[in-house]
Amino acid sequence: MTWWKTVAVLSCTVASVLAGSAQAVAAPPRPGAHCPQLDSALPWHGDNRARLQRMIDERGSCAGRSGARPVAVFDWDNTVIKNDITDATLAWALQHDKILQPRSWLATSKWLSPAADRALTAACGTAVPAGRPLPTSRNTACADEIMEIREKSRTMGGAAAFTGEWNHRRTEPSYGWIPSLFAGHTPQALTAFARLARAEQLRAPVGAKQTVGTHTIAGYIRYYPQQRDLIRTLKAARFEVYVVSASAEAIAEAWSDGVGLDRAHTIGIRSQTRHGRLTAELLGCGGDPAALPYIDGKRCVVNQEIFQVKGAAAWEQQDSTRRIALGAGDADTDVTFVGDATGAHLALNRNKTELMCRAYDNADGRWLPNPMFLDPLPAKSGPYPCSTAGAVRADGSRGPLRRADGAVVADQADRAHG
Template identity: 70%
Template sequence: MRAKRTLVTGLLATAALAASVPAADATPPATSPAPAYRTNCPQLDTSLTWYGDNRAKLQKMIDERGSCSGTGGPRPVAAFDWDNTVVKNDITDATLAWALKHDKILRPKSWTDTSAWLTPAADRALTRACGTSVPVGRPLPTSRNAACADEIMEIRSTATTMSGEEAFAGDWNHRRTVPEYAWIPQLFAGHSPKALNSFARKARAENLAAPVGSTQTVGTHKLAGYIRYYDQQKDLIRTLKAAGFDVYIVSASSEPIAEAWSGGVGLDREHTIGIRNLTRHGKLTTGIRGCGDVADGRGDALPFMDGKRCMINQEIFKIKGANAWQRQDPAHRLAFGAGDADTDVTFVDDATGAHLAINRNKPELMCRGYDNADGRWLVNPMFIDPLPQKPGTYPCATTGAAAEDGSHVPVLRADGTAIPDQTDRVFGG
């Protein structure tokens, strides 16, 4: 059980949100003026480089919302996405690559058992590539069978087979889940959570030891071969904790994988939220825990886009049922949120003190970041190998946001007006 938090009571919002329209904010609680500099207040490391005046703005938010504010009350909450927000590169990709190179995927009875959305075309491709000679429940020899490793990697990265056929089909809410994200935890069915955590730890050691910029090959797929913690984010998390913030990781990685990494920034299992497989007799199954009023099952509610809000509301603020999907009053919202992709946009936008967007050219997040409707958005290039300026503009006014049915729609402000197209203004040299 995760530790319960003492919360300021307040009315819960009851109106459902449109796919890309945040509810209008209630007036935030009054805060004391930012305190004068005091040597005993937790300070961000001034030797670490941030873009522009982002460090000063973050420090101001920490001083206003943290223990130096003198306002008392419940601990403010901060939440970070993980991949490419706290670290450079992707821990799920790293763990899957390690598992394929070390024969850790167990053969399912049928590939269609791994996902309710897997297509017959994907089932045929995986069966053909991986074969049927290995007994069910035994490790597939993916370190030697490049075709099998390739099909798994291609479905993970593109949601298509190696021949280009769709790997997933059916109905799902595109702001709550994505089948290829759910599929990776489902592939590890039959292992214990402890075993999956150990795979992730071994992948972690390998990727931290590899030189920055290195790549690896799995099957014929080339992908990043290194991961690094961002020093700036480690320092920000340290400072937030020292200032009394309750800090969480909310990731679309499998929870045992995320737990293998979060200790590196001083966060424990209780403060690490990820995809949660159902277990049977101590082993992971293909079932995934739901959120709010979405039942456990095939993975209809992941910590993905609106699902990250639901997980934060449910697990941190203890809001149950359908209300967990709704934007809450300021007393039951994050003070700070950080992310790098559209998968993070909902919870980052929910923050009342500051929203940190790491620029990876993801349209909905960057549209909101550059529009800066509440004056609290901070955009920062990636701290390692930042992207150059995006050519053209972000299509905020037309197709910048994803709707629940998967179509692309305008990015709307709280008042219903569309955000104008935005030029990329904060980027690497």
């Protein structure tokens, strides 16, 4: 991939030994002179807007680069928007009786515990035939069990909802469970549910709450103007921009057009289909059928779906020609793909340890920690425990976070906050 360098216009007489004539070489535009610009009226933390603009100028269309277009990838929930589209869609579905009775609750997840199966069966009953809607708008106990498992991975009685072994850097059973709850619907129907939920959430005032069963959750969502503007500017500078979400892909597709992204640039948890309808079986990544767009799984999905790296190689960090220029996220679920970016790592601060340890350590000088744009968190009390519990291990335990050279990342103070 060739990079233009700014040069002065020269006019010179070629030496007689070269038997040439004077040549004039025109310089390409100075980077930034005519590049798409971020809106200067939208506030960013510190010099983050200027640093993002510099990356756009250097990597985008006005840099005169040839070859493949640079790629930017955004997480969705609490990165591009405030709050969570899976929560919003699940809440709407429970309030409108859109969850279908499964043939067995155990079929909704290979990790669902016997205790969760018993709790869901007792709360939701067996009178409704498999494939028919559960009356969750009226059955508070059933809605509560589903919401408690979604929120806390436990039953209303306090038992673990998921048991067994899984790679905690590739999979979170509660994330994969939600798409499975919509088995029996078409992907188009799930997108329609999500659009109806979106309309309600965007109408609701900032700060609104809603009650599902006896659970109280956020009742509004907002697109962040700064992220809309950043995506607009990146696209204008000829970046390929994608969303990679740990929500069901059909749900994410209902929202991504709000920032100008189409279905081809929206990636989420993908379910297998049968006769055009969603099933409880999910599509994995990199040869691992259990993998989700989750921590290292997001790298796998980026490599596999965007850069067409197939098989086990999709789990590995690629060379610079097959990596994203910009990655943006807000949680530990995003840390691997955001860290793979070669131009800028944008980290929205929700006090998530592994992501913020990476952001504040700033090993390559390209990390941009930024408070949430709406209702930012105050400073975290005490430092992030990067040196002792900064990294999530595959077995779910936590240990020291290390740089690429093996050095342990020191504990970090919280510096980008409300």
